Amino acid sequence: MRDRDPGLQPERTRLAWRRTTLSCAVAAVLAGRQAVHRGLSGVGIVGVALGALVWLAFLLVAQHRIRLMDAPRPPGNKKPGGAAAVVGCTVALAVFGAAVLW
DSSP states (O other): OOOOOOSSHHHHHHHHHHHHHHHHHHHHHHHHHHHHHTOOOHHHHHHHHHHHHHHHHHHHHHHHHHHHTTSSSOOOSOSHHHHHHHHHHHHHHHHHHHHHHO
16 A cells, blocks of 8 residues: 655645635624624624634644544545534534524
């Protein structure tokens, strides 16, 4: 079994995970900013808090995937849990952002 090519593909994948994490952070910050500008209501505070928790969960998933890239043969997406976690975090962040605007 050959080791993985140490070319640019792993670096591009790492950068993609970091860009995605940054966009989630921007979405969470903008939702928080919007909640503050509209006046902090109970729903807004809960939405911002849950958005921050979702962002932290996404950050943990992304860091786990980045660490897996250091292995000679990364396991890939054999388990659907990782992809489901990313999709769940993205959808939840959108829902909580919409709740803040409500």
